[in-house]
Structure formats: C-alpha cells, structure tokens
Amino acid sequence: ETGVTQTPRHLVMGMTNKKSLKCEQHLGHNAMYWYKQSAKKPLELMFVYSLEERVENNSVPSRFSPECPNSSHLFLHLHTLQPEDSALYLCASSHARGGAGETQYFGPGTRLLVL
Amino acid sequence: TQLLEQSPQFLSIQEGENLTVYCNSSSVFSSLQWYRQEPGEGPVLLVTVVTGGEVKKLKRLTFQFGDARKDSSLHITAAQTGDTGLYLCAGMMDSSYKLIFGSGTRLLVRP
Numbered sequence A: 001e002t003g004v005t006q007t008p009r010h011l012v013m014g015m016t017n018k019k020s021l022k023c024e025q026h027l028g029h030n031a032m033y034w035y036k037q038s039a040k041k042p043l044e045l046m047f048v049y050s051l052e053e054r055v056e057n058n059s060v061p062s063r064f065s066p067e068c069p070n071s072s073h074l075f076l077h078l079h080t081l082q083p084e085d086s087a088l089y090l091c092a093s094s095h096a097r098g099g100a101g102e103t104q105y106f107g108p109g110t111r112l113l114v115l
Numbered sequence B: 001t002q003l004l005e006q007s008p009q010f011l012s013i014q015e016g017e018n019l020t021v022y023c024n025s026s027s028v029f030s031s032l033q034w035y036r037q038e039p040g041e042g043p044v045l046l047v048t049v050v051t052g053g054e055v056k057k058l059k060r061l062t063f064q065f066g067d068a069r070k071d072s073s074l075h076i077t078a079a080q081t082g083d084t085g086l087y088l089c090a091g092m093m094d095s096s097y098k099l100i101f102g103s104g105t106r107l108l109v110r111p
Helices: none
Strands: A004-007 A010-013 A018-025 A031-037 A044-050 A053-057 A064-070 A073-079 A087-094 A110-114 B005-007 B010-014 B019-024 B031-037 B044-049 B055-058 B061-065 B071-076 B085-092 B099-101 B105-110
Touching: A004 A087, A010 A018, A018 A031, A018 A087, A031 A073, A044 A064, A044 A073, A053 A064, B005 B085, B010 B019, B019 B085, B019 B105, B031 B071, B044 B055, B044 B061, B071 B085
Parallel strands: A010 A110, B010 B105
Antiparallel strands: A004 A018, A018 A073, A031 A044, A031 A087, A044 A053, A064 A073, A087 A110, B005 B019, B019 B071, B031 B044, B031 B085, B055 B061, B061 B071, B085 B099, B085 B105
C-alpha cells in the first residue's frame, strides 16, 4: 500500500506539447523526489525538494521544470520533450533529507511516451 | 560507470527453487535497501540494512549486508510465482540524501 499517488498514470505527448505530472503524498513527509526510470538503465534521481526548497538538480535538461508548492505536492512540468525522454517517471517522499536507513516511499509512476 | 552492480540481470527459475541476487560496489554505503517493483508500479521497500555483517530475514527472503558495507545479497528460499518482479538494491552514502540504485535483477518464477 502506498501513500504516494501520481497522475496521470499514462501520458502520450508530442514534442511540441506542454504537460504536467502531479505527485501527492499523504504520509506527512517533508522531502519529495523525482526519478526517471528508463529501460536498461538504473533509476536516475532528477530533483529533490526538502521543506519545499529545491536542494538537488541533477543535471536535468531545462525542458523538465519541477515545482513544489507545499510539502504534500510535487509537479514536473514538461515542454518540448524529445523521444528519448520516454520513460517511467517516479515520485518518492521521505521524512527527512537522507540519513542512514531513511526510507523513500514511491508512487506508482507515470508512463510517458513522447512521439 | 555503474556504482552499484547487480547480478544476475535476469533469472528464470522453477517454483520451489532457491536463488541468490547480488549487489556489489567498490564504494562504502551507510545503508543499503532492497526494493521489489512489479510491472506498472513503483518500487516497494523490502528491507533496509545498516550495520556491516547484518542479516535480516523476511519470511523466505534473507538479506545480508557485507562486513565492509560495500555489498549485499538477497537469498530467496523455495521461490513462489508471487516472487516474480524486478529486484532493486539501492545504497545511501554517508552525509548524503541520495539513493544510488543498481540496474536491477528481473526474476521470473515459473509455475
């Protein structure tokens, strides 16, 4: 059972479209994360927010723009994406910024296909 | 360069067999976590190991953290079809909030 929800679950978009992914956590956490999961590659950390402040931007292209309006919500705004951006985008949350044994809880992901 | 190497990448076994999945690195981690991910879902945490040499059991699953905290293994006894999925190890380094993920082991348990 997960307290992290993501919408939409599936998204098909053209390279000129603008869309947004939404993540919501109901666990009272104060850190939220965006990951990208591509075929044959490990999960890649994209962004980290702690207490609504971005603390990590992991060399992600500017066509991905995150937004964290409060500790329960996280968005990923997408524009002018490329076909190689097609992947599963996962949101996660945790109680604190890391530390040994800190657990991240993942949402179900948004499966994105860029045509 | 992959920081965490998982092996094997794929494993197909018969129900009832035992298996071991390995997660190796040249780096030291403050903790290591194992996740299972099913198709269309996000990873779900199975266990966290923190102390070098630590062994944790979760029903038929046994997790071990290496003495030097550089490697870990997951052993499944008498595998069941419900164990099918992608198994991911993820390590956290000292003074960091980043989880470094391995590339995963895709397990298929045949009835």
